Amino acid sequence: MSTYTQDIDAVAKLRDSKSGTWDAINPESVARMRAQNKFKNGLDIAKYTANIMRADMENYDKDSSKYTQSLGCWHGFIGQQKMISIKKHFEGNTDRRYLYLSGWMVAALRSEFGPLPDQSMHEKTSVAHLINELYTFLRQADARELNDLFRELDAAREAGNKEAEKAVQDKIDNHKTHVVPIIADIDAGFGNAEATYLMAKQMIEAGACCIQIENQVSDEKQCGHQDGKVTVPHEDFLAKIRAVRYAFLELGVDNGVIVARTDSLGAGLTKQIAVTKEPGDLGDQYNAFLDCEEIAASDLANGDVVINREGKLLRPKRLASNLFQFRKGTGEARCILDSITSLQNGADLIWIETEKPHVRQIGGMMDEIRKVVPDAKLVYNNSPSFNWTLNFRQQVFDAWSEEGKDVSAYDRANLMSAEYDDSELSAAADEKIRTFQADAAREAGIFHHLITLPTYHTAALSTDNLAKEYFGEQGMLGYVKGVQRKEIRQGIACVKHQNMAGSDIGDDHKEYFAGEAALKASGKDNTMNQFS
Numbered sequence: 001m002s003t004y005t006q007d008i009d010a011v012a013k014l015r016d017s018k019s020g021t022w023d024a025i026n027p028e029s030v031a032r033m034r035a036q037n038k039f040k041n042g043l044d045i046a047k048y049t050a051n052i053m054r055a056d057m058e059n060y061d062k063d064s065s066k067y068t069q070s071l072g073c074w075h076g077f078i079g080q081q082k083m084i085s086i087k088k089h090f091e092g093n094t095d096r097r098y099l100y101l102s103g104w105m106v107a108a109l110r111s112e113f114g115p116l117p118d119q120s121m122h123e124k125t126s127v128a129h130l131i132n133e134l135y136t137f138l139r140q141a142d143a144r145e146l147n148d149l150f151r152e153l154d155a156a157r158e159a160g161n162k163e164a165e166k167a168v169q170d171k172i173d174n175h176k177t178h179v180v181p182i183i184a185d186i187d188a189g190f191g192n193a194e195a196t197y198l199m200a201k202q203m204i205e206a207g208a209c210c211i212q213i214e215n216q217v218s219d220e221k222q223c224g225h226q227d228g229k230v231t232v233p234h235e236d237f238l239a240k241i242r243a244v245r246y247a248f249l250e251l252g253v254d255n256g257v258i259v260a261r262t263d264s265l266g267a268g269l270t271k272q273i274a275v276t277k278e279p280g281d282l283g284d285q286y287n288a289f290l291d292c293e294e295i296a297a298s299d300l301a302n303g304d305v306v307i308n309r310e311g312k313l314l315r316p317k318r319l320a321s322n323l324f325q326f327r328k329g330t331g332e333a334r335c336i337l338d339s340i341t342s343l344q345n346g347a348d349l350i351w352i353e354t355e356k357p358h359v360r361q362i363g364g365m366m367d368e369i370r371k372v373v374p375d376a377k378l379v380y381n382n383s384p385s386f387n388w389t390l391n392f393r394q395q396v397f398d399a400w401s402e403e404g405k406d407v408s409a410y411d412r413a414n415l416m417s418a419e420y421d422d423s424e425l426s427a428a429a430d431e432k433i434r435t436f437q438a439d440a441a442r443e444a445g446i447f448h449h450l451i452t453l454p455t456y457h458t459a460a461l462s463t464d465n466l467a468k469e470y471f472g473e474q475g476m477l478g479y480v481k482g483v484q485r486k487e488i489r490q491g492i493a494c495v496k497h498q499n500m501a502g503s504d505i506g507d508d509h510k511e512y513f514a515g516e517a518a519l520k521a522s523g524k525d526n527t528m529n530q531f532s
Contacts, residue, residue: 004031004032004173005031007027007035008027008028011030024515029512032150035175036142036146036147037143042135042207043207043252046205047255049181049182050254051255052180053209053210053257056068057348065438065442066096067448067449068098068448068449070099070448072454072455073099073455074102074109076134079137080134080140080178081494082099084178088493093176097180099183100452102185103118103127103185106126107122108456110130111123120188120218125202128206131203131208134182135179135207138178138179140502141178143505144505146175147508150172150508152164152168153168153169153172156168181210182208183211183448184211186199186200186203186212187218188213189213189243190218191218193242193243195218196213196244197243197246197247200243204247209257210259211257211258212261212351213237213258213259213261214351215231215262215263215338216232216267217231220271229263229269230270230323231262231267231338232270233283234282234286234338234341235274235275237338238342238346241342244258257349259348260351261350261351261352262334262335262339263353264334265334265352265353266355268325269323270290271324273287273290273316273324282341287309288309290307290324290326290327291326292314295314295315296313297313300315305318332365336369340369340376349448350369350378357386359440363445366444377448379448383451384451387416389429390416392430392432392436393416393429396429409423410425466478498526503528507521
């Protein structure tokens, strides 16, 4: 017997026990409302989605073609429409398709200060608020989809069509939720380890099953694709990873997932010299990457900081900003050490922020990491900060040059030019872009591919196209031809925007509450009927 049917029976018994005072309560209406509210709070969601993500990680370990993906969403509506589209285009299947919450987009789009750079200057609580908003919209998508099925069920019953009734009932009983895992960006923790713990709790309570944290200094935090990044010693970062794990465990989300991101590849600076007690310990390994000069005691100047290593006095290079500089060319080695230590101390997944999308570069680092942690898995940023077209055309150009293929028809520095769009090189590069995720999942240990800021760019692009046409010579045709006609023909759910906003759900609730006296919005004069 289905949960839906069980609920009807349970509520009927409860109603009958109330000595006639609940006679007007319809048990099936209650069962419908319960089905539409499967997740009661964020912790329900976090526990449910954490189990999904853990199962996906196990499946990836067995078969690298089972990698996962997500797109960054900066508003609940954007996340909702993404999942509605996925269900529409992939036969209701949301498997291995997540949401990503980008700290960059929170800073740029969700701060009360207005647009900000990705430097953790926005309100700390904005992240948890967006998680809650995303899941509110996804739960509403469930309610809307089920409401449409309930109406289909009523229509089948009214027509006496038992076969149609059974088919719709099966859809209700086996309904696939729009709620999926979210990977949520906590930046560098918004302060010390205690601040990280408190912020993580808020995010988990809002529904986050996976929290991503980076090894930058909180008050010096920069976007991973900008200059000026400053990292912290390993022990500082590991304390924050433990803080996030404690938050998960305190709230009963035992399967919570932590992504440890290292920005060391592009970060040439540190604010602190690590504490070290003996040669070769973690602090000593961190300090070994510092750019130092050997000096004698007589060379010491006022205020100098020195390190004693193997009986030698080493003076780290200190900048006017009071930051210390790493030796050039040590970025990959630091990323490898960062990743290994994070995985050995509570992280589940790693993220290496790179300057370009190159499978061999990423795979080379992962090979070293997996020598120590064999099941290491990456979350990877398929970043809009990369010029994908130019990068991959240059990769093909370089590969062809190494193979001795004639590339004289191409100017490597100018490969972004549209004149190459129909060329053999362009076709080869586009194919490498198309297969990048599958190739990197197979060859570089990437479990999860995400695009951090895609919906930021799509909103800008679609708005530009509409503004150009509507305010230009096309006038209203610019909207009709460029938007509405496409919505209708592509079956975009929000073409019926009143329905999308919950009007039909509200009508049905009014009928539950007031019966025939309900004043409903979906009558014959509702203009949305033009889209039926």
